Amino acid sequence: MKLSKAWRLGMKDMQQILPPHRHRGQLKKPTWIIVLVSLVCMFLVVSYIHPPQTSSSCYIFSTSTCQTFSSWLPPLFRELRDDEIASSVVIKNLLNMPPIESKSPKIAFMFLSVGSLPFEKLWDMFFQGHEGRFSIYIHASKDKPVHTSRYFVNREIRSGKVEWGTVSMVDAEKRLLANALKDLDNQHFVLLSDSCVPLRDFDYVYNYLMYTNISFIDSFTDPGPHGSGRYSQHMLPEVEKKFFRKGAQWFTMKRQHAVIVMADNLYYTKFREYCKPGMDGVNCYADEHYLPTFFHMHNPNGVANWSVTHVDWSERKWHPKSYEKKDISKELLKNITSITESVHVTSEERKETMIMPCMWNGMNRPCYLFARKFLPETLDSMIELFSNYTTKA
Numbered sequence: 311m312k313l314s315k316a317w318r319l320g321m322k323d324m325q326q327i328l329p330p331h332r333h334r335g336q337l338k339k340p341t342w343i344i345v346l347v348s349l350v351c352m353f354l355v356v357s358y359i360h361p362p363q364t365s366s367s368c369y370i371f372s373t374s375t376c377q378t379f380s381s382w383l384p385p386l387f388r389e390l391r392d393d394e395i396a397s398s399v400v401i402k403n404l405l406n407m408p409p410i411e412s413k414s415p416k417i418a419f420m421f422l423s424v425g426s427l428p429f430e431k432l433w434d435m436f437f438q439g440h441e442g443r444f445s446i447y448i449h450a451s452k453d454k455p456v457h458t459s460r461y462f463v464n465r466e467i468r469s470g471k472v473e474w475g476t477v478s479m480v481d482a483e484k485r486l487l488a489n490a491l492k493d494l495d496n497q498h499f500v501l502l503s504d505s506c507v508p509l510r511d512f513d514y515v516y517n518y519l520m521y522t523n524i525s526f527i528d529s530f531t532d533p534g535p536h537g538s539g540r541y542s543q544h545m546l547p548e549v550e551k552k553f554f555r556k557g558a559q560w561f562t563m564k565r566q567h568a569v570i571v572m573a574d575n576l577y578y579t580k581f582r583e584y585c586k587p588g589m590d591g592v593n594c595y596a597d598e599h600y601l602p603t604f605f606h607m608h609n610p611n612g613v614a615n616w617s618v619t620h621v622d623w624s625e626r627k628w629h630p631k632s633y634e635k636k637d638i639s640k641e642l643l644k645n646i647t648s649i650t651e652s653v654h655v656t657s658e659e660r661k662e663t664m665i666m667p668c669m670w671n672g673m674n675r676p677c678y679l680f681a682r683k684f685l686p687e688t689l690d691s692m693i694e695l696f697s698n699y700t701t702k703a
């Protein structure tokens with residue numbers, strides 16, 4: 311609004327300052343240039359201080375011209391509020407602290423489930439022989455799980471209700487992280503669902519996650535209705551639309567990042583209040599936007615931007631493909647484990663596809679360690695194939 315007012319003022323000034331055509335002769339040439347240059351400067355200064363926040367406020371340009379125009383401007387100076395300054399120093403300090411030394415570093419496997427985990431037997435094969443290098447946490451939101459693997463017995467944490475699409479999903483993730491952080495040996499944290507299966511053997515997964523300094527958090531810009539279309543202006547001033555990101559919720563996170571998530575209340579609250587089903591008439595899902603946006607704002611180079619959990623969206627339906635017993639073959643698993651590029655597709659009409667090589671410590675590597683969504687009926691086939699498909703990549 312301020313921009314357009316300033317512009318209109320500018321126009322009015324211009325009419326006053328610039329004499330009508332017939333009087334041009336009265337104004338000497340240099341004066342002309344000075345006036346013009348000052349007007350352009352004034353306009354730039356005003357737009358710099360009060361950048362257009364909605365496309366409606368820049369009606370003087372077509373929307374796309376307006377966006378192009380505002381992207382020319384240098385990064386915007388905005389005076390941070392007290393809680394933003396506090397948040398920013400806490401995050402910066404945590405990022406600069408050396409990681410906690412551990413004599414027996416472990417990976418925390420955090421399972422988010424409704425009740426029993428259908429793939430416990432498969433995970434049991436995965437964990438066997440690696441005692442002391444992993445710990446398991448289960449958040450069973452509804453039913454008490456029945457265990458088929460000794461590694462999973464008594465690993466449930468106190469859980470809360472999880473309603474699909476609401477912030478309660480993020481709350482469950484935070485509850486798992488908090489419990490897993492209690493063990494100082496846990497250095498990397500993996501979030502998994504009850505339909506997830508391992509794609510590699512334990513050593514491969516351990517080395518992949520431990521010997522890198524990034525978190526595998528999925529994050530991309532989706533200008534479409536299922537991306538930025540879910541953004542609410544209520545998130546201002548802390549979360550600007552240009553920072554809004556989307557990504558699958560299945561992350562792996564280094565300890566430092568897990569602590570930062572625990573420390574955050576400011577951005578969490580913004581997403582809890584303004585990214586929810588039915589917000590401003592659209593359905594926003596905090597579990598798909600909070601962490602991607604938060605880390606994009608505070609540590610963009612600390613996250614890989616893809617998730618190490620594979621999922622097949624190629625059918626372009628509301629839900630990803632669920633693998634049935636008849637789908638399981640050595641070839642399918644070979645196909646998934648040989649993928650070395652991550653693919654993101656935007657939700658606009660033109661469905662733009664973005665392909666990015668999966669870079670691990672500067673090397674192009676296979677992207678995936680885990681996969682979903684596997685139906686319980688695939689368990690026996692997966693067990694039969696496990697040692698085959700995990701042996702050689």
Ligand SMILES: *[C@@H]1O[C@H](CO)[C@@H](O)[C@H](O)[C@H]1NC(C)=O
Nearest residue numbers: 522523524609611612613671
């Ligand atoms: C990760 O380590 C590499 C060198 O091994 C370094 O260049 C990079 O800045 C580090 N990244 C982060 C987020 O610490």
Ligand SMILES: *[C@@H]1O[C@H](CO)[C@@H](O)[C@H](O)[C@H]1NC(C)=O
Nearest residue numbers: 524606610611612613614615
């Ligand atoms: C992830 O994407 C952001 C831009 O959104 C970029 O700045 C960052 O470097 C990317 N991370 C890696 C590890 O490439």
Ligand SMILES: *[C@@H]1O[C@H](CO)[C@@H](O)[C@H](O)[C@H]1NC(C)=O
Nearest residue numbers: 637639641642643644645646
């Ligand atoms: C595996 O990939 C090949 C080559 O892209 C494809 O032709 C084949 O159908 C895939 N098989 C399965 C089971 O997905």
Ligand SMILES: *[C@@H]1O[C@H](CO)[C@@H](O)[C@H](O)[C@H]1NC(C)=O
Nearest residue numbers: 639640694695696697698699
């Ligand atoms: C596993 O691999 C071995 C040798 O590569 C092969 O003989 C066997 O048939 C495979 N098993 C299955 C279930 O594919």
